[in-house]
Amino acid sequence: MQGLRTQETNKFKKFFSIVQDAAKKNGCVFYLDAGDGRDFETDSLEGEDLMGWLIPERMAEEFEPIWKRGLVSDDWSEYFGFAIWENQNSPTIKFNI
Numbered sequence: 001m002q003g004l005r006t007q008e009t010n011k012f013k014k015f016f017s018i019v020q021d022a023a024k025k026n027g028c029v030f031y032l033d034a035g036d037g038r039d040f041e042t043d044s045l046e047g048e049d050l051m052g053w054l055i056p057e058r059m060a061e062e063f064e065p066i067w068k069r070g071l072v073s074d075d076w077s078e079y080f081g082f083a084i085w086e087n088q089n090s091p092t093i094k095f096n097i
Contacts (some may be wrong), residue, residue, distance in 0.1 A: 015047035
């Protein structure tokens with residue numbers, strides 16, 4: 001799944017697809033760096049607030065290989081921030097970049 005570097009559970013992947021849908025509405029792709037707490041779990045989802053890069057779609061092709069190698073420089077810091085969830089039963093995502 002675009003934006004993930006590690007193996008994740010199906011429940012987390014379902015949550016992350018909600019994150020990516022929210023990013024897409026902003027013309028972006030979200031690339032996960034790490035979880036940031038406030039975990040939740042339901043019968044079908046698990047997630048938490050996330051840290052990562054909200055990259056404009058037009059720049060994703062350039063950014064993704066750098067991110068996959070773990071070599072993201074400070075040049076990308078303006079795109080780094082948080083994906084914050086609300087309402088665990090029907091999550092919505094707000095980006096704080």
